[in-house]
Amino acid sequence: MNKNHTPPEAILKIAAEARPDRLSDDELVEFLKVCNEYYRRGEPILLDAVYDFVFLEELRRRHPDHPYLETVEPEKAFVGKTVALPEMMLSTEKAYSKEGIEKWLQRVEKAAQELGIDFEGLRFRATPKLDGFAAYDDGKMLYTRGDGRKGTDISRVFERGLVVAGDGRRGQGAGEIVVNQRYFATHLADYFENARNFQASIIKEKDLEEHALATIQNHAAVFFPFAQLPDWQGSVKEILEQFETIVHAVPAKVEYDVDGVIFEVTDVRIRQHMGATRHHHRWQIAYKNNIETAVVKVLRVTPQTSRSGRVNPVAELEPTKLSGAMISRATAHHYKMVKEMGIGEDAVIELIRSGLVIPKIERVIVPQPPQIPETCPSCGTALIWDSDYLYCPNPVQCPAQIENTIEHFFRTLGNIDGFGEKTIEKLHAAGIHSVYQIYQLDRQYLQQLGFGEKTSQNLLDQLARSRRDSIEDWRFLGAFGIYRMGLGNCERLLRHFPLLAIFDLTLDDIVSIEGFAQKTGEAVIANLAKIKNDFMRIHALGFNLARTPLRSEQAQPASPIAGKTIVFTGTMTHGSREEMTREAKRLGAKVASAVSGKTDFLVTGEDVGAAKISAAAAKGVKVISEVEYLAMFD
Structure with a gap:
């Protein structure tokens, strides 16, 4: 979790007063340096315009040739020479x-x-x-x-x-x-x-x-x-x-x-x-005139429960126009922030929006007593604190967690339409509490729930499609929304262990994989145990899963592309590029999205520009047609 590092109180006071004339030359330069440091790590103290036209301009007025004015603001330093x-x-x-x-x-x-x-x-x-x-x-x-x-x-x-x-x-x-x-x-x-x-x-x-x-x-x-x-x-x-x-x-x-x-x-x-x-x-x-701020009154702070059970505070605001858009809501990020900054009903805040970026609460001008929820807004369960956040510990019966979990499953599969927020809300209100139950629905029952005949059939067709169309096994695993298991971690895990074997893994098995630290491994073990029953029931429905090649299989030289790095470009006739990518991985190849000096083959389909082929050849990459590629396996 990324934590903010709160600047010293004296620095925040200087920023709030915006009176550089009260600072000595050394204090002014030091303040500018601190502002730059916090900006570079994503926690700006000042708006750019205030930095440039108030504090930096003061230094320019006093000392037009000051070395700081000719210095490139350094990016955050990283380990290394x-x-x-x-x-x-x-x-x-x-x-x-x-x-x-x-x-x-x-x-x-x-x-x-x-x-x-x-x-x-x-x-x-x-x-x-x-x-x-x-x-x-x-x-x-x-x-x-x-x-x-x-x-x-x-x-x-x-x-x-x-x-x-x-x-x-x-x-x-x-x-x-x-x-x-x-x-x-x-x-x-x-x-x-x-x-x-x-x-x-x-x-x-x-x-x-x-x-x-x-x-x-x-x-x-x-x-x-x-x-x-x-x-x-x-x-x-x-x-x-x-x-x-x-x-x-x-x-x-x-x-x-x-x-x-x-x-x-x-x-x-x-x-x-x-x-x-x-x-x-x-x-x-x-x-940079696309950065705007506005002073806005908070009407209320509304709690919303996410799929993970985290209860997020959303500040409902008096509608105001900012960067060309009418803004009526802004995230307060977490309830510790709400509590410490005094973001309550009738609080006055400064809102900032830069271009198309999501509106952010810059500071609280007039704080008010915050209303910290004690129970989940979705199910009424008593909330618990975990670090800066409030959580609902009732994943089995909490409507918000259930609905968000179902929506996440279908959105992650990516091969099914029709099961958006409104459809899932309607199904859940009728007593459907899980993905498995949705796959048991028939047309008669859907029509009894109020779906039309055509809509009911379309939903059933989409459910059948989601099982018929090929999807990667790591994507299927990722659809269950396991804590600390994004799609990248799912694919990494399945490069080392078969899908159905992961529920029997030990902590040592998981932390032996690059990218899995001790805490991550512990969370994965615990959360795999929680989803095992649901996973096995849904898996048994018969999805068309493309298996991730194990590293041990990739090491075998039987395939002519085992260990090779391949890039596919253009329109393929043997199958879609996604299908050919899956097939190449199964045969032990590494498939990249862009050509580099490490690429072994650029496989070209139709409609590939000459410049792309020339650029690959210049790097020493072997360029072959789709026909030549397929002939390698004859």
Whole structure:
């Protein structure tokens, strides 16, 4: 579990008062450094605009040439020797208004005049400003940004399965490690305060949490090279005429946290002429006016019980418009936060929303006595505290836990439609309490429950489909929602032990697997015992499970692809790429999603671009057609 590290009270007081004039020069610089440290680890003390235009501007006013103003804000340090980056990774100059962008364009115009270049004919590029963890990939090593000149080797994240966004190629220079917004909200928000907090956990040298491994293996976290970012391109005239459209449309081009838009001039001559300070490139600028705050009154704090039994507090707010959206709810994360910050009815809070990021309570301005629930809002069972969280200890009879568990099962299977929240609520209200019971339904009973004839038949057809269509055995196991067993851990476990053998494993068996620590192993043993009866009943219904190849089988050289790394690309005729991937794994191959220097075969189907094939060949990868691949097994 990722815990916040509360800043010292004196620091929080300085941030709340926002009076840098009361600080000495040394105190001001030290405060700026502390703010940067907390920002980099995902726990910002100040809004960016307050940092830049209140505290940083005060230092600039006092000492225009102060070394701190020319320093790249360092990323969080990690274990390992620092090494020189292949090229400097500088910070980005920021603007918080259209006028700020116009002033930057005037500087570009001056540079164009000095070079005798037509300013109106210049092309500009606008890309999403990713709010991730900055890094540099030279094809052999992945570095943290560090201080912009020296970073730490974190190549281990690629060895763990992190993929490169876009065309998948390594060695494209600067970029950021980011996590898919929807995946974070669905799978990680219960464990991490925000995405930046989670991004830092991916890079840890040891004891990588199962949530991080699962996210990497599900390709929900990626290294996104800046060169691969989707963009808008146009002239200075188009920037000025379409400014509002650009700054709203560009961030929506990616499914990751974005905290602005970066504008840059594309002409190499202009770039070289404008150059850089020790802090930032002069030929680019970040527009960050998509960060907004609002002071809002809390109407009430509503408890909601999750699938795991955790009771999460949701602050119901007076509706207010923030970053272009009407906001009426915000998460308070956990009840310890509610209790300590005084988030109660009629409390006044400051709400922050950055671009498309989920609204967050920044601080409580006027606290009120919080209402801490004593019983589960779904079943009425007395709640218990576990660290910062409240839990309902009644998984067998709690409606919220039952319904969320059923919904999780079908959502994870991924090969069935129709069993969403409303359908499951209706079934549960009629006395259906388990996945097994749903598979026992017939059309007559569904119609008695109020489903129409056609809907009833569709639901039964979907249930039959879920058993007929092939799915991976690790996905089937993951559908049971075992604590500390995300899809990545499920697949890892089944690479060492057959599915039906896992219920007889000892703690030593589990902790012998890379990625399973002592506490995780203990939790897995305990929770496998809890689900065993349900699992066996549902498994006996006859699902078409594709077995994960055991490592002991993969070591056998009988298969021509055993031990080889393969990438499939294009449209296949032998079967879908998913089916061919499963078949290749069964035969002992490792299937990757992107070509690297370690790839043995790139298997091409139809509609594959020549550039992709050439890039693979340049890396020494053997490129074969689907027909040639299948001929290997004759």
